[in-house]
Amino acid sequence: MTEFLKMHGLGNDFIVFDARDPANAVPDKISPAAARWVTDRHFGLGCDQILVIRSSTKADVFMEILNSDGSQAAACGNGTRCVADFVMPASSSEASIETAAGVLMARRDAKTGHIAVDMGPAYLGWQDVPLASKMDTSAVDLGPMAPAPAICHSIGNPHAVLLVDDAEAIDLAKIGPALEMHPLFPDRANISFVHQLGTNRFRMRVWERGGGITLACGSGASAVGVAAHRAGLSGRVNDIVMDGGTVTIDWQDDGTDTGRVIMQGPVAYVCRGQLSDELEQRLRAV
Numbered sequence: 001m002t003e004f005l006k007m008h009g010l011g012n013d014f015i016v017f018d019a020r021d022p023a024n025a026v027p028d029k030i031s032p033a034a035a036r037w038v039t040d041r042h043f044g045l046g047c048d049q050i051l052v053i054r055s056s057t058k059a060d061v062f063m064e065i066l067n068s069d070g071s072q073a074a075a076c077g078n079g080t081r082c083v084a085d086f087v088m089p090a091s092s093s094e095a096s097i098e099t100a101a102g103v104l105m106a107r108r109d110a111k112t113g114h115i116a117v118d119m120g121p122a123y124l125g126w127q128d129v130p131l132a133s134k135m136d137t138s139a140v141d142l143g144p145m146a147p148a149p150a151i152c153h154s155i156g157n158p159h160a161v162l163l164v165d166d167a168e169a170i171d172l173a174k175i176g177p178a179l180e181m182h183p184l185f186p187d188r189a190n191i192s193f194v195h196q197l198g199t200n201r202f203r204m205r206v207w208e209r210g211g212g213i214t215l216a217c218g219s220g221a222s223a224v225g226v227a228a229h230r231a232g233l234s235g236r237v238n239d240i241v242m243d244g245g246t247v248t249i250d251w252q253d254d255g256t257d258t259g260r261v262i263m264q265g266p267v268a269y270v271c272r273g274q275l276s277d278e279l280e281q282r283l284r285a286v
Helices: 032-041 077-087 172-180 216-231 277-283
Strands: 004-011 011-016 048-056 061-067 092-101 102-108 114-119 150-154 160-161 190-198 201-208 236-241 245-251 260-265 266-274
Touching: 004 077, 011 077, 032 048, 032 172, 032 277, 048 077, 061 077, 077 092, 077 102, 077 114, 077 216, 077 260, 114 216, 150 216, 160 216, 172 190, 172 201, 190 216, 201 216, 216 236, 216 245, 216 260
Parallel strands: 011 048, 061 092, 160 190, 201 236
Antiparallel strands: 004 011, 004 266, 048 061, 092 102, 102 114, 114 260, 150 160, 190 201, 236 245, 245 260
């Protein structure tokens, strides 16, 4: 028997498997084919990503992240907030989540009840993104399909932020996948199109690496907050408005070029359930 939980952060939705309980039959490895079945919105459970909670010797838990195309992700801001809310005991307002990108700290805001996650530093070097060759990451030319130069950096995974006049006018389904696979991104990249709404407030639409169009992307919103400040358009604390709602990004000034990025916003529980025999078999497929 395999139980699951469905959660979302501003519409960025996840199927969560808790593998810490031996009675919950979660395989040690979920294959790309199995991940594609689970995430399928017609034949599976349907979600943007799968989150597997496993035991950790470095943090409260380890979070494995699988995209809807079956690939793995090193970081997921909204997923981290969801898992933190789930594993955080009632007696505590903090949790530590180990990911492939490192250990992330999360806390619950006493006023709003929202979960804030320390996404770690923003890495600005071309080799950190990574890009295929040395260049200025504040103005990356992605060719004629890109409506603007990209501001690129890593927030645990590679991001390209394009500041445009109107993000709503972008054909995201056409341009997003082409830029994700651009030769300058050896590991592919998350692509965000952004325009300014007001002081320290930005509208963002995102094409996620390995996931396509999503209603929200936590690491993407973090990348937008960093890009807005790098471009001289804002301070270090910004509200990022996505299709699913708004998060607050604080790119903290710690005296270094990187600084730590804090993302805060709500999480929600959708349902709990148990896999059917057919889907459970597919979960174990190689």
